Each structure stands twice: as structure tokens, then as C-alpha cells.
Amino acid sequence: MREVKTLGLIGTGVIGGGWAARALHCGIDVIACDINPQMEAWIRGAVETAAPSLDALTEGMPTPPKGTLSFTTDVTEMASKADFIQENVPEQLELKQKVLAPIAEMTAADVIISSSTSGFMPSELQEGLTHPERFLVGHPFNPVYLCPLVEIVSGKETAQATKDAAADFYQSIGMHTLMVRKEVPGHISDRLQEAMWREILHSLNDDIATTRELDESIVYGPGLRWAIMGMNQIYMIAGGDGGARHFMKQFGPALEWPWSYLKAPELTDEIIDRFADGTAEQAEGRSIRELEQIRDECLVAVQRVLAKHNMGAGQTLNNFEKRLRDKANSKLYRK
Ligand SMILES: NC(=O)c1ccc[n+]([C@@H]2O[C@H](COP(=O)([O-])OP(=O)(O)OC[C@H]3O[C@@H](n4cnc5c(N)ncnc54)[C@H](O)[C@@H]3O)[C@@H](O)[C@H]2O)c1
Missing domain, CATH: 1.10.1040.10 (N-(1-d-carboxylethyl)-l-norvaline Dehydrogenase; domain 2)
Incomplete structure (x- = not known):
């Protein structure tokens, strides 16, 4: 599978925006695609809003320079530039199948396509796709930029190499990868x-x-x-x-x-x-925005405390810091 330098997003609402913020913070470029051109302003706003929380979460860590966000309504453009594609369109089976089919046709076999679906099974989404072995479910939690859990679920045709590469990518952006053993509606959580x-x-x-x-x-x-x-x-x-x-x-x-x-x-x-x-x-x-801000500040504070005890999401944060330090050190060593 490819090294992920550019993450492609299809559907840039609440979840697409969260993926964008997390990936950009970890130095990955993002090309976001939505059917609705007004979502460009929305996703740029969402990324800007998330940035202070991400900075606070990773304070003191050697994070790379931030990635660059671009937006398009042209799915072909997104598919041609992405190394890994995360689908986040509304939770309707037929819509997801309709959106995924041309993307799979347009992309090479080494581009992983992952769905954020909350409940559909990967086999339902994978059937009939070009190169179905590179498709899986990567189910995140809102807010994606602060909740580290991603449930990785493979369908009948998913290759083990796809699962491994997807897990490595998600870990590289600070996530806890829960490998779900069996596909069932609604996954685990x-x-x-x-x-x-x-x-x-x-x-x-x-x-x-x-x-x-x-x-x-x-x-x-x-x-x-x-x-x-x-x-x-x-x-x-x-x-x-x-x-x-x-x-x-x-x-x-x-x-x-x-x-x-x-x-x-x-x-x-x-x-x-x-x-x-x-x-x-x-x-x-309090407005939804104000409530989100309180939620985010507390999510950061809780994870930083848990990190001191190396428990739960705090352990994920420690693992992420170690990965960033190893990467920074190996770059220094090579110089
Ligand atoms: N909201 C959550 O808490 C949550 C958590 C985990 C997973 N999910 C899953 O993530 C997915 C997205 O959920 P959301 O809450 O972000 O939805 P949302 O309604 O906020 O965003 C969906 C976006 O998809 C766009 N869209 C619709 N049709 C499209 C098409 N054909 N091509 C491109 N873009 C299209 C819409 O314009 C919209 O911007 C769903 O599958 C949902 O189950 C949601």
C-alpha cells in the first residue's frame, strides 16, 4: 500500500471535518470533496476550530508542520490525488454504494478506501467494487480530532495487508486501532x-x-x-x-x-x-458551539491526565508521542 501523503475525503460534514483536522495536524495534506460547494467554508471553519484543541493535546510533542487543505466538488480530482480515501457521506446504504463505486474504479489498487459508516457491514459496501480487497470500514468517534478510537472492520473480500496498512496509517495520526474480529451491524461500540x-x-x-x-x-x-x-x-x-x-x-x-x-x-x-x-x-x-468547546477542553484535559497513568486514551497519546519522537530522531540521524 502507498505511503499516505494526501488523505482524500468524500463527504465533509461533522465526521469529514474531524478527519481533516486530525490528519492536517499530523502533517498530512487533505483533499476534501463534497457535493455541496458551501461545505468548503464549513470544513475550513471546522479545521480552524479544532486546531487549538489539537495543539493543546499534543503540546510538547514534535509534531510535523501542518498539512495543506484543499477542497473540490469534483470527485475525479479527489480520487486522482489521494493516497488513502475516507468516505463520510450520510448513513444510507444505496448512497454509499453509489458514491464508492466510481471512486474504486478511478483509483489504483494500492489506494485504500475506508468507510466511516456507523453501522453498515463492510461486505455490504464492498460488493462489486473494483479491487474490493483494498476496502474496509474505519469507524471513528465524534469529535474525530480528539477521540482516538477507530474500529477497523474487514469485509469478506478485504485483504489482511489492507487492514495492516490502514491500522498503521490511523496510528500514525494518533489513533487507537480496535481490530474488530467479526463484521456485525453497528460494529462493537x-x-x-x-x-x-x-x-x-x-x-x-x-x-x-x-x-x-x-x-x-x-x-x-x-x-x-x-x-x-x-x-x-x-x-x-x-x-x-x-x-x-x-x-x-x-x-x-x-x-x-x-x-x-x-x-x-x-x-x-x-x-x-x-x-x-x-x-x-x-x-x-449555551449554544452547540459553546458546548462543543467545553467538551473539547475537557477531552484534552482528561487525556493528558490519563497519559500520566498510561491508561486508556492516555496510553494512545503516549504511543503517538513515541512515534513522533522516533520519526523526528530518525530524520535527525539521517541528516
Ligand atoms: N456524526 C457522528 O457522530 C458519527 C460518528 C461516527 C461515524 N459517523 C458516520 O460518518 C458518516 C457521515 O456522518 P456525518 O455525521 O459527518 O454526516 P453529515 O450529514 O454531517 O455530512 C455528510 C456530508 O456528505 C455530503 N454528501 C452527501 N452526498 C454526497 C455525495 N454524493 N458526494 C459527496 N458528498 C456528499 C453532504 O453534503 C454532507 O456534507 C455516516 O456514515 C455516519 O454514520 C457519524
Whole structure:
């Protein structure tokens, strides 16, 4: 596979903008392509907004000079210049297939094409593509420029070399690559998030709690722990000296009790209102932009603290710093 000097993006909304900011910060040029010419101003704004957070996240690290961003509405131009293409068009299967087919036709076999899809399986997107072996799913998390997780999922026809090269590229831009063993709808993380969200909507529907109370139940308790260890390791510790087996014995039987639902409630106007009105009330007059800024400052601070303990996303940040230092040193050595 090619060395990635230019990242091609197709679809430059929330996720495309996040990929652009992360790659540019790591010295990679980006050619962004969107059907809507107005997205040029949007993506330039998104990159500018993300830059201070990225600078703060990597403060003290030998980051390379920033890459250059260009924009086009011409997919042929994007495809001809990109060494690696990340697809980020809306989550509609037919649209994604329609967008991917000509891109695969126009690009050489050594250009990896990766989809940011939140839920489609790579085999569904890969079927019929030219050189399907260089296609895979690289599912990121919003904001892509600060959340390091990328789920790498291969389809029936994806080559192992594609997975390895994609993982190497994503690590080179500071990401944690989770190699998903089996393609399933929703990959790993979104299935977990959706299960929780389903319960949230039931609680709203049954008038058990408001959006604020539901968020408090996460933020002050389990959510605080999850960034450090995740649910399984945390539950092992909660078993005390008896560890995981004791925890299972104590809380396993509760799984049989009807604490949670498996099916989502019907999305009536009432439940949508409760969700929208509740979250608006929680915002306390702050705009989405202001909330994003608070979220980003906290995401940076949390990761820098985790780095001191070499835990979770902090370990990814340490690995990224080591990679940058090795690269900077090897350049010095060659001079
Ligand atoms: N938003 C999230 O939290 C999130 C997280 C992870 C993954 N994803 C996935 O990323 C993808 C994009 O999501 P998003 O939230 O950025 O969507 P978005 O609506 O913000 O952006 C989509 C962009 O694609 C463009 N587009 C539409 N049709 C196009 C075409 N034919 N050619 C080129 N551009 C086209 C639109 O103009 C728009 O700018 C989806 O597959 C989604 O599931 C989203």
C-alpha cells in the first residue's frame, strides 16, 4: 500500500471535518470533496476550530508542520490525488454504494478506501467494487480530532495487508486501532451505545427520569470510570477480593430480572419532545458551539491526565508521542 501523503475525503460534514483536522495536524495534506460547494467554508471553519484543541493535546510533542487543505466538488480530482480515501457521506446504504463505486474504479489498487459508516457491514459496501480487497470500514468517534478510537472492520473480500496498512496509517495520526474480529451491524461500540440509548428512551417514555437526571446517572458515576478502564475491568474490581467470579455470582442473577428492555420504544412526538426539550434545558442557554468547546477542553484535559497513568486514551497519546519522537530522531540521524 502507498505511503499516505494526501488523505482524500468524500463527504465533509461533522465526521469529514474531524478527519481533516486530525490528519492536517499530523502533517498530512487533505483533499476534501463534497457535493455541496458551501461545505468548503464549513470544513475550513471546522479545521480552524479544532486546531487549538489539537495543539493543546499534543503540546510538547514534535509534531510535523501542518498539512495543506484543499477542497473540490469534483470527485475525479479527489480520487486522482489521494493516497488513502475516507468516505463520510450520510448513513444510507444505496448512497454509499453509489458514491464508492466510481471512486474504486478511478483509483489504483494500492489506494485504500475506508468507510466511516456507523453501522453498515463492510461486505455490504464492498460488493462489486473494483479491487474490493483494498476496502474496509474505519469507524471513528465524534469529535474525530480528539477521540482516538477507530474500529477497523474487514469485509469478506478485504485483504489482511489492507487492514495492516490502514491500522498503521490511523496510528500514525494518533489513533487507537480496535481490530474488530467479526463484521456485525453497528460494529462493537455503537451496539453498546445503542443498548444504553434504548434504555434512556424507555426511561423518558415511561416518565422515570428527565434527560438531565439520566445524564447525571452517567456523568457522576459510571461515565467517570469508563474513560479509565471500561465496564468489564471496572466490574472485576467491584467484585472485591473475589473479583470477577464473585461479581458474577452477586449480580448475574439480576440479569434475569426485568431491569432493561431489548426493544426500543416507538419514537412518538412526545418522546422526541422530551428528548429535545430536556437537552435544551440542560444546555442552560449555551449554544452547540459553546458546548462543543467545553467538551473539547475537557477531552484534552482528561487525556493528558490519563497519559500520566498510561491508561486508556492516555496510553494512545503516549504511543503517538513515541512515534513522533522516533520519526523526528530518525530524520535527525539521517541528516
Ligand atoms: N456524526 C457522528 O457522530 C458519527 C460518528 C461516527 C461515524 N459517523 C458516520 O460518518 C458518516 C457521515 O456522518 P456525518 O455525521 O459527518 O454526516 P453529515 O450529514 O454531517 O455530512 C455528510 C456530508 O456528505 C455530503 N454528501 C452527501 N452526498 C454526497 C455525495 N454524493 N458526494 C459527496 N458528498 C456528499 C453532504 O453534503 C454532507 O456534507 C455516516 O456514515 C455516519 O454514520 C457519524
